[in-house]
Amino acid sequence: MEDMETKEDLDTQKGKYVTFQSGSEYYGIKIQYVNEIIVFQEITPVPETEEYIKGLINLRGKIIPAIDVRLRFKQEEFEYNDRTCIIVIQVKSTCVGLIVEKIAEVVEIPDEDILPPPNLVQGDKTSKRYVYGIGKIGDSVKLLLDPDKLLNDEELSKLESFSEKRELESVKE
Numbered sequence: 001m002e003d004m005e006t007k008e009d010l011d012t013q014k015g016k017y018v019t020f021q022s023g024s025e026y027y028g029i030k031i032q033y034v035n036e037i038i039v040f041q042e043i044t045p046v047p048e049t050e051e052y053i054k055g056l057i058n059l060r061g062k063i064i065p066a067i068d069v070r071l072r073f074k075q076e077e078f079e080y081n082d083r084t085c086i087i088v089i090q091v092k093s094t095c096v097g098l099i100v101e102k103i104a105e106v107v108e109i110p111d112e113d114i115l116p117p118p119n120l121v122q123g124d125k126t127s128k129r130y131v132y133g134i135g136k137i138g139d140s141v142k143l144l145l146d147p148d149k150l151l152n153d154e155e156l157s158k159l160e161s162f163s164e165k166r167e168l169e170s171v172k173e
Contacts, residue, residue, distance in 0.1 A: 015111065017135065018087065019104040019142050023075045026104055028135055028142040033089045037103060040084040050155065057086065057097055064088060066097035072150060073130070091147050098150075107142070109135035114144065 017028035018037070043055040043066050052071035056063050066086060070078055083102040088095055114133040132146040 015108050016106055017109055017142065017144065018106055020069075020085070020087065020098075020100040021102050021104055022069045022073060022100060023078075026140070026142045027069075027131075028107065028109065028144045029087065029089065029098075029147060030144075031106065033091075033147045035088040035090060035095060038086050038088060038097075040080055040086060040099070053155070054099060059088065059095075059097075062095065064095045064097050066099055067150070068099045070101070089147050091151055096147075096151065107135075107137055109137060109142070109144075113137070117143070 013031050016031040018031055018034050019026055019028045021027075038059065041057055043057055045055040046053060046065070052068050054066045054068050057066050058064075068077070070076065078101060080099070084099065085103050086097040086099055087103070088097050090096075113136040115136070117131045117134055130145050130149050131143045133144040135142045135144050
C-alpha cells in the first residue's frame, strides 16, 4: 500500500517546475530536485573558489554551498534584497543553495510543451550547457535547467570537502 502512495506522490510532482527570475530571463527547475526555498541568509565566503560560488550557509546545522545563479550564467552581479531567495536543491549527492533574484511560481509544463534548446549563438556553450529544454507556458517561455550540470564534479567535490570541514568545526565548538 505504501508503494502506491509514493508512486502517486511522484505522479503529482511530474511536470512541475519551480520558476525563478535571473536577469531578464525566467528559469525552471524540476520540483523533484528542490528540497526547500529559504529566505536569503548570511553566507560565509570560501577562499579560492570560482566567483559564482558565494560560500557556505548553515541550514539547521547542515553546511550547504551557495552559488549565485546570475554569476554562474555570466550575467551581471545584482544586489541582494528582501526578494532574494535561496533554492536548496539536490545535485548528485550534495545539497546546494541557488541564490536567485526572486521566485516566480510553481508551474506545470507537459512534456509536449518542452522543446530542445536552440543554438542561439555559435560558440556560446554557456546557456546550452545548463539548459536542457525550453518550456512553453502560454505566451511565455522558461529555460529549463539541468541541476546536475550547474556544478562540475571537481567543483562539487571541493565544495563537499569545505562543507564537511565546516560541519566538523561547528561540532567541535
